[in-house]
Amino acid sequence: MGVEGVGARVLRKEDRRFITGKGKYTDDMFVPGMKHAAFVRSLHAHAKVTGIKVDAAKAMPGVIGVLTGKELKADGIGNLICGWMIHSKDGTPMKMGAWSPLATDTVRYVGDAVAIVIADSKGQARDAAEAVEVTYEELPVVVSAVAALKEGAPQLHPEAPGNLIFDWDLGDEKATDEAFAKAAHVTRMDIVNNRLIPNAMEPRATLGVYDAGEDHYTCWTTSQNPHVARLVMSAFYNVAPENKLRVIAPDVGGGFGSKIYIYPEELVCLWASKKTGVPVKWVADRTESFLADAHGRDHVTHAELAFDKDNRIVGFKVQTIANLGAYMSLFSSSVPTYLYATLLSGQYDIPAIHANVKTVYTNTAPVDAYRGAGRPEATFVVERMMETAARELKVSPAELRRKNFVRSFPHQTPVIMCYDAGDFDATLDAGMKAADYAGFEKRREEAAKRGKLRGIGMSCYIEACGIAPSAAVGSLGAGVGLWESAEVRVNAVGTIEILTGSHSHGQGHETTFAQLAAERFGVPIDSVSIVHGDTDKVQMGMGTYGSRSGAVGMSAIVKALDKVEAKAKKIAAHLLEADEADIEIKNGDVRVAGTDKTVPWFQVALAAYTAHNLPSGMEPGLKEGAFYDPSNFTFPGGCHICEVEVDPDTGTTEIIQFVAADDFGKIINPMIVEGQVHGGLAQGIGQALLEGTHYDDSGQLLTASYMDYTMPRAQDLPSFNIMTTETPCPSNPLGIKGCGEAGAIGSPPAVINAITDAIRNNDLAMPATPQAVWAAIQAAK
Amino acid sequence: MAKVELVVNGRAVTGEAEDRTLLVHFLRENLGLTGTHVGCDTSQCGACVVHVDGRAVKSCTMLAAQASGSTVTTIEGLSPNGELHPLQAAFRENHALQCGFCTPGMLMSSADMIRRHPEGLDEATVRLELEGNICRCTGYHNIVKAVLDASAKMGKGAVKAA
Amino acid sequence: MYETQYHRATSVEGAARLMGEAEDGKFLAGGMTLIPTMKQRLASPSDLVDLRRIEALKGVKISGRTVRIGAVTSHYDVSINEELAKLCPAIVSLAGHIGDPQVRNMGTIGGSIANNDPAADYPSALLALEATIITNRRSIPASEYFVGLFETALGSDEIVTAVEFTAPDKAAYKKFPNPASLYAMAGVFVAKSGDKVRVAVTGAGENGVFRLEDAETALATNFSPSALDGLAVDPDGLLSDMHASAEYRANLVKVMAKRAVAEIANRPM
Incomplete structure (x- = not known):
């Protein structure tokens, strides 16, 4: 390794422009004649659109155009799609409801776009958007996925009776039932994985420019994958052929999954640029981002984990209901299926697993991949179950895990994945040593003298990165190669x-x-x-x-x-x-x-x-x-240990230490890898402690700004104690496994395991806000 | 329309803007100083922090007209001589930025923090005083390190024990 | 934000005159609440009259134990006032923990109490300190000034010019912030002068700031945290939202009150 070669802590080349204010983000793009767009959005979670009057808006100062879905459809612009086909266990294809970029007859969540207004200034566009008169006939609303499956629930899409998108199975149900029949102990839990709102600090933005002379479109956009955006807008949405469409994603201020998808705004602004003859820029304000960015997680799960008399796992049953919101976003179907259920074996040698996943429409924002995408949900289920089982079996949580680790590779799990390499003892040992796990009880006693409840919890996670072998994902329903x-x-x-x-x-x-x-x-x-x-x-x-x-x-x-x-x-x-x-x-x-x-x-x-x-x-x-084209997924894994002190009077949790021992295979730049882990941990701890998404029964988003959605701030987090072990990945030439999501995947169960250990009450949902923890303490009294 | 007269990064500027124009939009759109960002609508994320008459303020929560007559420093003017400001250097050396979007506000807030604490800073104080700035990428770990590093290099005294 | 007309006042009289001429005007001080509210299009004043540059409204004046804080004095300037810190550290500490550093640089005491947000910090201090709110027309005791949620005794073109109070023997403020907004979810200001104890609560009441008289009585005879052990804070009348139920807020009020008393009891002065 040289000073600038593989393995060196090379300072970032890109930093100079960012620290001097010279970064170029989409909102920093100004082109001659550029005008500003505002979207008219539904204020109702579910309603028939009975009329849209635009004349008053068109007459407002500075207004250049007001366009609706009717005109969009007349120009042949297509509906938004989900690009990953999942088949239900009965063999029927998933039931995808129509998603018009601008709603024409029905709105299905608060924030659903209805019209676009283009004006000289953003303020004028907003003024005019308020003057667009949309009349609605309100329909009944359902926001919870469990409620949406009940008989008599409000129906969102005629294509999906009972709001059920698919009912999907993975694993061997019969073998799992047989294993349970012989089990010495079964741990059972109901587990909720809370809905999150991604909140990249740069709000989504787009600038659409149509050049009539060349009959050519340019789209500046906040995208994690500009080529996929061009492909989808061209092949499916009929905006323009690929050779006539240039997509540029300049500096992008964070994505975390939320900027993978092609949203209505990009293609509507491109189309509107042609319709109005001016370049059209749209920049989301933060509340629009809360309402209309794809959300993450939102699972309700029942799980059962069976052990033999030696505390070896013999079977695992998981039933999950996943809320996909009002429409199927681009990769939404893959997240609770092939990115989730395939990881339910965790780091453990489990002979039989059966998972069932039902995905559901509700009157909420679409849900898609958010940092970790399916794997945090799987890890939360597996690692909450392991910790809980250890408490029930009265054995050390570390030793119960160690007893069940996979130790020979390659290891074929019962849920598709074939782990190519790993050393789970190494990360567990490193984590426990760094956290002084053995010395914890003394610290608990010392804290008790100060009136604090101290707890420790761990999480041994595995995830799958490097997606993915194209032929394999193609056979599983993906619409693209990876x-x-x-x-x-x-x-x-x-x-x-x-x-x-x-x-x-x-x-x-x-x-x-x-x-x-x-x-x-x-x-x-x-x-x-x-x-x-x-x-x-x-x-x-x-x-x-x-x-x-x-x-x-x-x-x-x-x-x-x-x-x-x-x-x-x-x-x-x-x-x-x-x-x-x-x-x-x-x-x-x-x-x-x-x-x-x-x-x-x-x-x-x-x-x-x-x-x-x-x-x-x-x-x-x-x-x-x-x-x-990769030959396999890669499998980063590790051990996260969280130690907390809870103030029993207020329910406030303080993280005393957070240890992450991760195996990412070969590392090109340790400084950057550490930064990725820090950021992932902050998001995982944010999910566990702070970030809750609340819709009321009428489908209004109550957490639609930073006044109500708790973003992790510096004072909420500790400095992290992180380290890596290295088992090179045999499936790619560099031996790399990937490090971008591990922090967000491994950390939430470690935090909740620690708090529930501290308060001696295992019944605690995320986010474990002071109010929730205080209530759990009261309930345990 | 309001007449806006400012000294921005050492240069006198005048302009006209709607009375409702926020200082951040005047800086970005009228003056082309796009280093100052907008990340929220509720004055909480701090991506828009600039110095007005020597103090850190959120330029999304101040009208341009309100600021008229003031001296403004933006990220583009943090280090007028072309060298990196010690905080800018510390952010780079400590990998205190990833996507870069919150970075200008973080730097301007941190510069204000160091100015207000000539005696030096400790980790708890830095974390508390960053409450007006949100970062989604770094988990703050390296931002805190960078601010402490710059504070130690800029201040007379050493860093207080944590 | 809807379009508006901005005016800068240079004197209190001028400000009153500008407001008199406005169709539906609002006074603007630091703007830390008003501007975000206008950005969300929840307020649409035809005119804004900016008070922040009126020199006569700035600064902290102390004579004997009497403290006078000009209405457009920023939270930051209150928080770094050394003379005030010696006389009444609780108010300095309170000012130093309002919002965030950038808010403290712009936000003002006059703006805070004219808005009377139920989660603002200053109202609890002024109520517990039995302060007087001075306007361009009259003096109003704090007990009569804070009327309800976002409601005060101010007339529509009345301008807060200063607040005045006598420094207590001892005082402390403890708040439990809303995890998202960082506004007070329960903030308790305890002031003790001789045998008189005043306890005022912000962030928790359905009608804004209020006095906790049961706690005052208990503390008047036994000024220690344990005097509040038996205190029952009634959840009835407290705010309830997704961040904190009324029951949880009632608990926080009691805990914050005890902690404020403990801080006073443990402080050397």
């Missing part, structure tokens, strides 16, 4: 551009990806630039989510670097009159191994472009592309 692309361009002076289909919105790709080239060719990192986020520059890519940019995106770069290296060596061998096999590239020099015969890197590059003296038959240039 490979990644890369292109490495060596310029004539030896500097390098790497084009990638991954998108960086905080992950530091401009640094870590450049480290790969710096390591390979020994060039300074400043001579390597990363190009991403623009469909005119990068041909195709699948984007960034599911902790895939390292395992998949960088693997594609490695493949392209291999090709460049091979060609460079051929050229160097020719220049140095040596055998190709003897050429090595080190510290910016290309040399014949074991000799002083060298040619500087830049001269090899120059030779490729002057083409005066190339090996016979070789094409000029030094530029190679590659597509990498």
Whole structure:
């Protein structure tokens, strides 16, 4: 490892623009003639639209246009879709209700878009949006998924009778029942995974520009995957053919899943730009983000875990109801199925598992992937069950886990996944040592003297990243392949551009990806630039989510670097009159191994472009592309330990220490990996302690601003104690597993296990707010 | 329309804006200073923090007209000489930013915090005083480190024991 | 925000005149509540009359034990006033924990009490300190000033110019913040002068700030946290929302009251 190569703590190349206020986010884009959009949104959670009058709005100062769904439909713009087909256990396909980008006849959640107003200023657009008269005939409302399945519940979509989207099974029900019949102990729990609102700090925004001269569209947007946005808008929404549509995702201020999907606003602004003849910019205010960004989680689960007389797990049954909101968002169906139930084996050797998942429509915002996506829900179920079982069986929670760990790899679980590598003892040992788990009881006694309730809890998680082998996900219903692309361009002076289909919105790709080239060719990192986020520059890519940019995106770069290296060596061998096999590239020099015969890197590059003296038959240039399709998921895992003190008078929880021992395989830049863990932990602890989403019975979102939705602040969190162990991933060339979501996946059960340990009451839902904890303490009295 | 006269980052500027124009929008749209961001509607996220007459304020909660006559420093003016301000350097060295969106506000708030605490800072104080700034990426761990680092380098005294 | 007309006043008289001319005007001080409310289109004043630059309304004046705080004095300026810190540390500490640092730089005591948000901190202090609210027309005792939720005894073009109080022998303020907004969910200000004890509660009452007379009585004879052990705070009349039920708020009121008393009892001065 060099100072800038693989494994080095290289400071980020992208930082300078962000710390000096020179970042360029979508809202920072100004183009000549640009106008501002405001959306008219439904104030009702469920209603028939009986009329839309736009004349008064059109007459308001500064108004350029007011457009409705009727005009959108007349222009052939298509409905929004979910791109992952799931079949119910009876073989029928999922029941997808129609989602018009602008509602024409029915609105199904508060915030459903009904019309767009374009005006000279944002204020004028807002003024006019209020003047659009929409008349509604209110319909009955249902917000809870459990209630939506009951007979007589309000019906959202004619396509989905009983609001049921699919009723899906995974695993062997019969084998699981047989295991339970022989069990010595069964732990049973009802578990709720609370709905979360992603809250990337940059609200969603888009700028649509139609160029009538070229009949061409440009869409600046806050996207984690601009190429997928172009593909979907082109192939399914009929906005424009791909060659006439350029999508640019410039600097993006965080995503956490919420910026994967193609929302109504992007395509409506593009279409409106053509209709009105002006560039149209829309920027969400925060309350719009709360109402209309895809939410996360929202599961209700009953689980049963069976043990034999030696406390070995013999079977696991899980029944989950997942709330998908009013419409099926782009990848919503995959989250409570293939990203959830496939992880229910956890770190444990479980011979029989059966899971049933029902997904349901309700009059709430659509629900889709949010940091972790299915895996936090699975981990919360598994790790709450393990801790609870240990309490019931009166054994150490650590030892119960250890007894059941998977120890030989590859390990085929009963729920599709085949774990390729791992060492769960190593992360458990590291975590327990760092947390001084053995010394806890003394600390509990000391805290009791101060009137505080101290508790400790752990979580041993596994997750699946690097999504995913294209053929495998295709066979499971995915509408896209989940490979990644890369292109490495060596310029004539030896500097390098790497084009990638991954998108960086905080992950530091401009640094870590450049480290790969710096390591390979020994060039300074400043001579390597990363190009991403623009469909005119990068041909195709699948984007960034599911902790895939390292395992998949960088693997594609490695493949392209291999090709460049091979060609460079051929050229160097020719220049140095040596055998190709003897050429090595080190510290910016290309040399014949074991000799002083060298040619500087830049001269090899120059030779490729002057083409005066190339090996016979070789094409000029030094530029190679590659597509990498992973052969398996990757499986990061680890042990998180949380220690808390609860103030029994107020129910306030203070996190005294939080230890995370994670195995991410090979690490390219430890500094960036640590940052990813910190951020994930904050979101996981936020879910456990702070973040609750509340709709009232009429479907109004009560937590629609930071006045009511509790975002983790600096004072809510401790400094984290994190460390890594390393079992390289055998399934990709770099041995990388991925680190972006682990913090959010592993931490929530550790926090709740700790609090329930402190207050001696296991009946505690997330978020464990002071009020909830105080009530649980009172209930246990 | 209101006439707005400001000294922004050392330069006198005048402009006209609707009376309802917020200072942040005047900075971004009239002056092109897009480093100051808007992340919420309720004055809580702090992405919009600038200094007005030497004090940190949320520029989304102040009318441009209200600020008229004041001296304003934005992230673009935090270090006027082209060198990085010690806080900017500390944020980079401690990896205290990821997506960068909250970063300008974090830096401006932190600069104000360090100014108000010439005696030095400890971790608990930094965490408490960051209550007006929300970050979704970093979990604050490295932001706290960076502020303590810059405070130690900028202040006369060493960092107080935590 | 709806369009509005901004006016900057340079004197109290001028401000009153501007307001008299406005169709549906509002006074603007720090704007920390008014501007967010206007941004959400929940308020639409035709005119804003900015008081913040009126020099006569700024600053803290102390003579003997009498404290006078000008209406547009920022929370930050109150929080760093060393002379006041010696005389009445509780009010300095209260000001130093309102909102966040940026809010404290802009927000003012006059704005806070003119708005009378049920979760604002200052009203509890002024009620417990038996302060006088001075306006451009008259002086109003705090006990008559705070009328209800967002309601005060102020007339429509009446301007708070200052608040005045006699520093108590001892006082403390303890609040339990709403986890999301950080506004007080239960804030208790305890003031003791001789045998007289005043306990005022903010953040919890359905009608805004109120005095907790049972606690005052108990503390008058035994000024210690244990004097409140038997205190029953009635949830009836307390706010109830998703963050805190009335029962939970009642518990917080008692806990915060005890902690405020404990802080006074443990303080050297």
